Amino acid sequence: MFLRTLSRLLLLSCLDLLAHESPGAQARKPPSAAKSLAWGPGLEANVVLPARFFYVQAVDSSGRNFTSSPGEKTFEVKIVSAVEQLTRIWIQVLDRQDGSFLVRYRMYATYTNVHIHILLKNKHVAKSPFFLKGPVYHEGCDCPQTSGSVWEADMHCPQSFPQIDRDMALFDSVDPDRNAQEIPQRFGQRQSLCHYTVKDNKVYVKTFGEHVGFRIFMDSILLSLTRKVRLPDVEFFVNLGDWPLEKRKPTEKIHPIFSWCGSNNTRDIVMPTYDLTESVLETMGRVSLDMLSVQANTGPTWPQKNATAFWRGRDSRQERLELVKLSRAHPDMIDAAFTNFFFFKHDESLYGPLVKHVSFFDFFKYKYQINIDGTVAAYRLPYLLGGDSVVLKQESSYYEHFYNELQPWEHYIPIRADLRDLLEKIQWAREHDKEVRKIALAGQQFARSHLMGDRIFCYYYKLLQEYSKLQVTEPKIRKGMELVEQPSDDLFPCSCHRKRPKDEL
Template sequence: MYGLWVGWLTLTLLIHYGAEIVLGLSAKRCLVWGSGLQSEVVLPVRYFFIQAADKSGRNLSTSPGENVFSVGISPIDGSRSRIWVQVLDRHDGSFLVRYKMYGSYEDLRISITFKEKHVSKSPYILKGNIYHELCPCAQHDTVSWRTYMQCQPRYEQIERDLLPFPTVDPEKIAQEIPKRFSRFHSLCHYTIKDNKIYRRTFGQHVDFKMFMDAILLSLTRKVYLSDVEFFVNLGDWPLEKKEVTDPALLPVFSWCGSDETQDLVMPTYDITESTLETMGRVSLDLMYVQANTGPVWHNKTNLAFWRGRDSRQERLDLVRMSRKHPHIIDAAITNFFFFKHDEALYGPTVAPISFFDFFNHKYQINLDGTVAAYRLPYLLAGGSLVLKQDSSYYEFFYKDLVPWKHYVPFRRDLGDLMDKIQWAKDHDEEVQKIAKEGQEFIRNNLMSEQIFCYYQSLLEAYAKRHTSVPKIRQGMELVEQPKDDLFPCTCHRKHQMKDEL
């Protein structure tokens, strides 16, 4: 009877006063860190982290409640501002705070409170001019920019991609790439000159140039880029075959790479858009996923889950497996296009569900689509175990992932998938660790700064290989920076010669 009374009292306290009272959360013992506390780091959406801790200084590993922290951001002088703030509960004792500035300000105060007490070293003061995303105020000192963005000193994927191209002749590529590829593929020819962007398109389906335009415009608002000339493949499939050798080998920038090609791989248009449009037109981004990871592990279902369109035979094979083993795999096609004639066999289609509902399940199956499945970063960020198909396709970060550390691999023909799912069920504790490692990889390597860093590093390394001066060629047009009439800014940076890496 006494135990029942204590349980009732505990539940009453949780409901009435909030979980933070029972957990003994301490405002001063909490940790706060992140680039969003630095004036110099300009991102479409700035962010920082809060780690909740108890009175003994131990970090909490479960959520103390999503509304325990209050965050306010405003100019110190009390002037009016437009800053949108979101506090995202990551449900592991930590919080991601993101904020979008619609104007540029001088001297901001960031106040973080718990029960009206300042958290950690709050208030944090961002001194000087804090520029918003649309303010064209490029940093001339590249080394300093890379330092406060915490760019990696080197990217092995970039080094591998550039290895076949010790030198690059802009004159040659301007003539040869359109002749080789533009008949069947869509391309964009870019020149960056004096930190301005010029381009010409080739082919019929060139709408995806908007993603490349957007990231280049955003990057050149932040840092001065070396003069450079390059071609971007606007399709999914990488183009330059590995059997092509010098002197015919040509460098093409692509969203995706493969073991059979030697394109220069960039972050996909999907992750590029989610980086630029966070808290904007996209709902699926790597920040928001971290706050929508579904139930705690032991409340997730034991099903292996997949949804998608019919862009590869193995996807149909997975649906067949799901029908044979519905208590193990839940897989269905949401749209038939490539195998329309097989819809009667593998259909009917099911309605798409929210991506966040994927994480109601412990196991996520990642299958190739037309090329690499661009959903992998989001699956890894979601905290479920990712079972990844062996593939010849890869994104820019794949080679840094370690099988059995960040995900569980299975054969391309799905021949061992059932065995791998059973292994996962038999090793639940180990699987949780793998899921956590995959999540941590995304948190540490694919946040906004690293996407900008990767683009800048690739363009700078490529520019160093030029054997002649890049040109604004016939047919190219200037890609204009977007106008920001509502929130114009004044750039206070002093012009200086750009430091070279």
Template sequence: MDCPAVYDQIVQDLEQFGHAINMHIALKSALERFNKPGSVSFCHYAVVTNKVHRRCYGQHVGFNMFMDAILLSLTRKVVLPDVEMLVNLGDWPLEQKAFRGTKVPFFSWCGSKQSSDIVMPTYDLTESSLEMMGRVMLDVLSVQGHPGPSWKDKEPVGFWRGRDSREERLHLVRLSRQHPDVINASLTNFFFFREQEKEYGPRVDHVSFFDFFKYKYQVNVDGTVAAYRMPYLLAGNGLVLKQDSEYYEHFYSDLVPMKHYVPFRRNLTDLVEKILWARSNDEEAHHISRAASQFVLDHLLPHHVFCYYTHLLNDFARRLVHAPRATEDMELVPQVQDDFPCQCDDSLHRDEL
């Protein structure tokens, strides 16, 4: 794979833990401090001689299938270094910057300004990269292949659909009702704020993601953490307006405000103003939209995701003080069998070719 020499986000994440990471101490600390089976789940992985082993802790460990899948995929493509790591299976980052003891180097799908977790591409982007063109769900290329109306024919309104996983999403619905000519926002499900469904409902039907791009302005508001739809919004041909947030995905540090997206305040107080700005500056808004689509082609295609994981695992492995090993309490994660295995038959060799 033709990968970049350095990823600044990886360097920043790993520097927090120095160059002598002791996984024996890290696992012991994780079990002592994060032994909360009902609310925290994580897995201890060991890749040894390109085979994947793990032991998981907590009640809800089903999301290990996403980490299993990327590790198994990588071991079919490259020889990974022997490496051990602790993978957080929840959305929220675990280790806090404010903690004064030896920090646990958790790998997580989302980071925050208050946490020290090592950020990986989200499970959603990772799965879409592994299954691209082979699943019904979203991937960045299918979004770019369904751009909706041309820019000039899109409805010049801010659009949003989603569930009630953060209070600001309720505020967005309120804004939509106050400014229906500027914002079209509705909730598709109530779970966190069920008692407020009467005020902010009724819930509406889901809208195909491809149909989001009938609208010129795509509003991105955090859910429980960063909204994992961000790569797909950037891939489309609308203008992304992104809420200021303490949460981030692995690529956010490469995004430039007003080059790839238009930022708005966390409390949404300037969102209407930003949409009206976009209406008044249509050419610049269109330019930002095109730059966002190009960013996806330059940074978020499957080979970029594979490169990021490969870099991260190699860089982390170099910092371990002990040789990684698969302990007896770990289980081997079996390699998947190809649906269409390649049969290499020497009898088909032709000298003239």
């Protein structure tokens, strides 16, 4: 808890300094190795993530935090094993341009003991070197913590998540036997579903519908979780489509359906989106956009950003067409264009021409980011919040797992669903730069504390745990289910030191 508390205090301190300092103000003294700080889950052996991470805050000899970059190469990080000479660990030190650095590293093997050296001109920073007593498991190691409560404590998971509490409150109980019959009959012909059972910490699945390719995201997060912690026996259905499915009122007999997106008109149980889930699993892998990388690619400093509202995307909603029309009428206020036509191809002559794709990191050259729904909620919102711009978010009936914790005018600037007040809000933002800067920083802080990989794992675990408590019959491996195999790791196998329950032997 100390590390989380320290993290919050330091980041809030940075927010306060950034909100009040004049542009370019900075401590003149160089960073001090003794005074600088290091903290985060990547400095703890039992926090197993695909990419582990921690933070370093540059502090000068008088104890003053840096609030702008002291230089990209200020800190050097070395990670070695006390036993093995050659370590297969990829390290990146990311400069967040606010005086702090995010260090992420991906282990491709399990090591007996790990030493993390954080250096400033060959001097150890803070309490460096940090000793992670082994074995320190890598992402591919199948060695679950048998106690869920111990795992939650190691991960510093919050006691509850508001959205999970809301979703679970819809159900007095859940009957796996009844659901196994009724849900496929009701949804299985027209929708794409996965029927999962987790039994003895093994994952089984049966699919319904034609388009089931997106099951790879759910398969992957479940397998990753079972490698880290023993899950409760649980049986549930996952909707693989964009739109939430359960449209019945709470007074009717509703079925529990897990979806990546919720809406005010449906009753689905919401999970983190497949996009955010994949970015966590593939950080420092095949995915370049994630909640870690975005923090080091936030564009110019606030005063140097373009004071224009920016948007790029495809034509998946009528309001997006209206946005492009507004941009053409007011190019001095809005820069919005389509990169792809799919839904309104017959209107391409009206709303084209298409423009080239823009690197997401280049979005942050602009102060104001417009977030408009696509087919459902726009799944880019976590990354927009994590940058260094303010989000103008369309009012919407769709929501992701964290929306209910966001506050308008605190974390983002709200705009009407029909965009009628968009120009007015942009003008207001231009005239209230200090207030807008604070909103941008609060949104950024929210993303950094609520949407990182450790929180996403916690959310999935808590969701399955709370759902399992509602089951009134025993979860079963149903006819037609197949075992979802753990990926093999012949090159870097690991030995698990934990004693497994007898039913797993």
